[in-house]
Structure formats: C-alpha cells, structure tokens
Amino acid sequence: MSPITVVNVGYRSTNYWVVSAGRSRLLVDLGWPGTMGRMHANLERMDVPLAEIRYALATHYHPDHAGLAQELKQAGVPLLVVDVQVAAIPRLKTWTKPRDGYVEITEHDNVVISFAESRAVLEDIGIPGEILHTPGHSDDSVSLLLDDGAAFTGDLTHPALAGEAEVAVVQESWRVLRERGATRFHPGHGPVWPMPAAAPPS
Numbered sequence: 434m435s436p437i438t439v440v441n442v443g444y445r446s447t448n449y450w451v452v453s454a455g456r457s458r459l460l461v462d463l464g465w466p467g468t469m470g471r472m473h474a475n476l477e478r479m480d481v482p483l484a485e486i487r488y489a490l491a492t493h494y495h496p497d498h499a500g501l502a503q504e505l506k507q508a509g510v511p512l513l514v515v516d517v518q519v520a521a522i523p524r525l526k527t528w529t530k531p532r533d534g535y536v537e538i539t540e541h542d543n544v545v546i547s548f549a550e551s552r553a554v555l556e557d558i559g560i561p562g563e564i565l566h567t568p569g570h571s572d573d574s575v576s577l578l579l580d581d582g583a584a585f586t587g588d589l590t591h592p593a594l595a596g597e598a599e600v601a602v603v604q605e606s607w608r609v610l611r612e613r614g615a616t617r618f619h620p621g622h623g624p625v626w627p628m629p630a631a632a633p634p635s
C-alpha cells in the first residue's frame with residue numbers, strides 16, 4: 434500500500450485537505466460556493482489532477498465546506514455522503530445568496546454510506562481509516578480518522594472553546610476521536626494541532 438500523504442489546497446481561511454495514497458486521492462472539504470476556478474488553480478499548483486480524486490467528502494454541509502460539491506460532481510468527482518448528512522444537504526442553499534453562485538447539490542446521485550461501511554469504502558481507494566460521527570458544531574459533522582492518527586475534524590469546536598450549550602456533545606466527539614486513536618487534528622480553519630488533552634473533570 435502507498436504511504437499516505439496530505440496536502441492543503443485551501444483558501445479564504447479554510448482548509449481543503451487532499452489525502453492521497455499515491456495517485457488515489459480523497460478531497461476533504463469542498464470549497465466556497467462560486468470558487469471552482471480557485472479550487473482548480475490550487476489543485477493544479479499542488480499537482481493534484483482532478484481525475485485522481487476518487488471521492489469528495491464534506492465534514493459538514495456549511496457553505497465554506499461543501500460549496501463546490503455539485504460542481505466537483507459535474508467534473509467527475511463522486512460525492513461521498515454519510516447517511517447522517519443527507520438531511521443537511523438541502524439546507525445548504527438557505528445559507529447562500531444568489532450572488533454567491535452556489536450550485537445546488539442533487540441528491541439522487543451521491544454515494545451514501547453508513548459509518549460502519551466507511552472503512553471498506555476507504556480501503557477500496559487505498560486509504561486506511563474510517564469516518565466517525567463528531568457532532569458539536571453541527572449534527573451532520575463527521576471526521577475522517579486515518580489509522581496513522583491524523584483526524585480531519587472540520588469545524589468540531591476545540592474542547593476548550595465549547596460553549597455551555599454544546600460542551601457535552603463536543604467533549605463526547607473528542608472522546609470518540611481519542612479513543613479511536615487520533616493523535617493530531619487537521620481542522621477546517623487554522624493550523625494542524627496535536628490532540629487536545631482530555632478536559633479535567635468539572
């Protein structure tokens with residue numbers, strides 16, 4: 434199996450991660466609406482041909498993370514959706530304005546899987562890992578966790594920054610990630626961090 438490499442093709446303060454096993458690749462988070470030109474340019478600069486991206490995965494369906502999902506599909510990249518995310522997809526258009534140039538995601542042609550199926554789907558493209566449900570920022574938030582300990586957590590709130598209303602859910606998501614072997618996280622915004630320590634009991 435090819436070693437796993439990770440590059441960031443992000444822009445506008447948002448990270449878009451290309452996880453590659455040789456030339457078999459997964460794109461994690463999918464650009465702002467109306468920015469396909471920018472995405473193309475960044476992929477090209479990082480030497481990632483669109484044709485080598487086997488799936489596009491949005492950590493959650495907010496505009497800065499899933500804005501180009503449909504255009505990527507139209508360019509030949511299948512959209513990998515976890516079943517808990519299906520209901521969130523149509524809501525995405527309510528957070529965009531016409532001038533954003535958002536192309537609405539069609540629902541009949543996505544690759545919808547369960548968390549339990551995720552390891553086999555990833556293994557098929559040479560990437561050892563799984564997809565986990567990590568709600569807190571939103572109910573449809575998922576994380577990609579590679580077997581080498583790298584977690585791609587989207588906007589999952591850092592445990593130290595969680596507000597009172599969400600803190601229990603956020604801490605549970607971090608607990609799951611830690612328990613499954615995450616050692617460092619690649620967030621949707623900002624730099625890569627080591628895994629936050631477990632919160633002291635309150």
Ligand SMILES: [Zn+2]
Binds near residue numbers: 493495498570588
């Ligand atoms: Zn978000």
